Amino acid sequence: MDFTVPGELLDLKERTERFVREAITPLEGDIRLTPHGPTEEFRLELVALARRAGLVSPHVGREWGGLGLDHRGKAVVFEAAGYSPLATIAMNIFAPDEGNMHLLEQVGSEEQKERYLRPLASGDVRSCFMMTEPAPGAGADPSMLLTAARRAGNTPGADFEISGTKWLITGAIGAEFAIVMAKNEADDLGPAGATMFLAPMNAPGIHIERVLDTLDGYMSGGHAEIRLDGLRVPESAVLGKVGEGFRYAQARLAPARLTHCMRWLGAARRAHDIATDYARRRTAFGKPLGEHEGVGFMLADNEMDIHTSRLAMWHAAWVLDRGEHGRHESSMAKVICSEAIWRVVDRSMQILGGLGITDDTIVARLFREIRPFRIYDGPSEVHRWSIAQRVLRTGGLAEPHTRR
Ligand SMILES: Cc1cc2nc3c(=O)[nH]c(=O)nc-3n(C[C@H](O)[C@H](O)[C@H](O)COP(=O)(O)OP(=O)(O)OC[C@H]3O[C@@H](n4cnc5c(N)ncnc54)[C@H](O)[C@@H]3O)c2cc1C
Structure with missing residues (x-):
């Protein structure tokens, strides 16, 4: 595995770091960052700064106004941006839009890309991804999908009608459009299974029932419960192919969970830097905190957790860049990173003492953001379970790739 970062990528990383430092961190106290993410006015201002x-x-891709970074390129730049979560909003690389852009680029028709991907990539609009349902519907186990799409008539090419309930849908408030996952019956277009549909959020049949009050607060629009009541979409709204929804969900999630690792790793470094600075300056019992073994060891453990996370993430990115699906590597990276990053932020808070739980530093805020990461994009237990299935099947994960 080659760890060399090309010069132009290093330049981009440095530009990103400068942007975070000079343009974004001064805005972190802006009151327009609400418990349900930045207001739309604030978000658009942030995007304008990044533009x-x-x-x-x-x-x-460049044809959509981007820089066409590969997964390792994203690993470098997203981590730099993650140093301030607001920067990831400014750069339009936060969830769920980033994953939606990836999916649209991969499987959208040219017409869908023009209509949905272009304005999304420019940062002018937001989107949401509707998969999860309240119990007894799809959650950790997506195959429990209850939302159903049925043809509205027997004639070929008839519209689909979608009904069901979704929840924990990030960004639904203020989103321009949604990618909706629903189960379908066998059809002339494909087998029974799950299908993804594109729908404008102002379509009749999409009802935002409530916005949930949650622990975290950076994601634009917060998280909502949605009722789909006879949402009618034309055949041209099918994203990709009928019956391929679960496969696309994996194609979206493997890289999307990795980009969470990248962004939150930057946030973990921020917490660690703040704690290190405090451990150098603050004294107790006659010497700087960092000179006490108990604190020094926490800093050392932070450093090792950050290092291990970066290696796991980089390896998974490298596998994806080779064109492999990378499902297991991204599962492992997700568990390693989400748990290590959590420990880093928790230790940083401990080192800061009482200061850590105030909003005088960003650490308390990061603590609230990081906890849900062990649940979304697959809870740790589900990833462990799926890794275990593979271990039992194959006798252990293949050794790291040595040949193409
Ligand atoms: C902040 C946040 C944002 C989200 N945004 C979106 C979004 O935009 N769109 C969307 O569709 N969804 C979203 N989700 C939903 C998220 O994907 C689900 O919460 C997640 O898939 C888990 O589903 P669940 O909450 O229904 O948990 P459940 O399915 O009820 O599972 C509960 C717990 O059971 C345990 N468990 C489950 N299966 C196993 C197993 N096989 N072995 C051992 N233990 C197991 C795990 O500990 C798990 O945490 C978001 C969630 C959060 C927290």
């Missing part, structure tokens, strides 16, 4: 710096949507 001026040439940093909007660096992950999408």
Whole structure:
């Protein structure tokens, strides 16, 4: 595995770091960052700053206004941006839009790309991804999908009608459009299974029932519960092929969970830097905190957790860049990173003492953001379970790739 970062990528990383430092961190206290993410006015201002710096949507192809970064390129740039979560919003690389752009680029028709991907990639609009349902519907086990899409008539090419309930849908408030996952019956277009549909959020039949009050607060629009009541979409709204929804969900999630690792790793470094600075300056019992073994060891453990996370993430990105599906590598990276990053932020808070739980530093805020990461994009237990299935099947994960 080659760890060399090309010069132009290092330049981009440095530009991103400068952007975060000079343009974004001074805005972190802006009151327009609400418990349900930044207001739309604030978000658009942030995107305008990133646009001026040439940093909007660096992950999408150049024809859509991006820089066409590969997965390792994203690993470098997203981590740099993650140093301030607001920067990931400014650069339009946050969830769920980033994953939606990836999916649209991969499987959208040319017409769908023009209609949905282009404005999304420019940062002018937001989107949401509707898969999860309240119990007893799809959650950790997506195959429990209850939302159903049925043809509205027997004639070929008839519209689909979608009904069901979705929840924990990030960004639904204020989103321009949704990618909706629903189960379908066998059809002339494909087998029974799950299908993804594109729908404008102002379509009749999409009802936002409530916005949930949650622990985290950075994601634009917060998280909502949605009722789909006879949402009618034409055949041309099918994203990709009928019956391929679960496969596309994996194609979206493997890289999307990795980009969460990238962004939150940057946030973990921020917490660690703040704790290190405090451990150098603050004294107790006659010496700086960091000189006490208990604190020094926490800093050392942070450093090792950050290092291990970066290696796991980089390896998974490398596998994806080779064109492999990378499902297991991204599962492992997701568990390693989400748990290690959590420990880093928790230790950083401990080192800061009482200061850590105030909003005088960003650490308390990051603590609230990081906890849900062990649940979304697959809870740790589900990833462990799926890794175990593979271990039992194959006798252990293949050794790291040595040949193409
Ligand atoms: C902040 C946040 C944002 C989200 N955004 C979106 C979004 O935009 N769109 C969307 O569709 N969804 C979204 N989700 C939903 C998320 O994907 C689900 O929460 C996740 O898939 C888990 O589903 P669940 O909450 O229904 O948990 P459940 O399915 O009820 O599972 C509960 C717990 O059971 C345990 N468990 C489950 N299966 C196993 C197993 N096989 N072995 C051992 N333990 C197991 C795990 O500990 C799990 O946490 C978001 C969630 C959060 C927290």
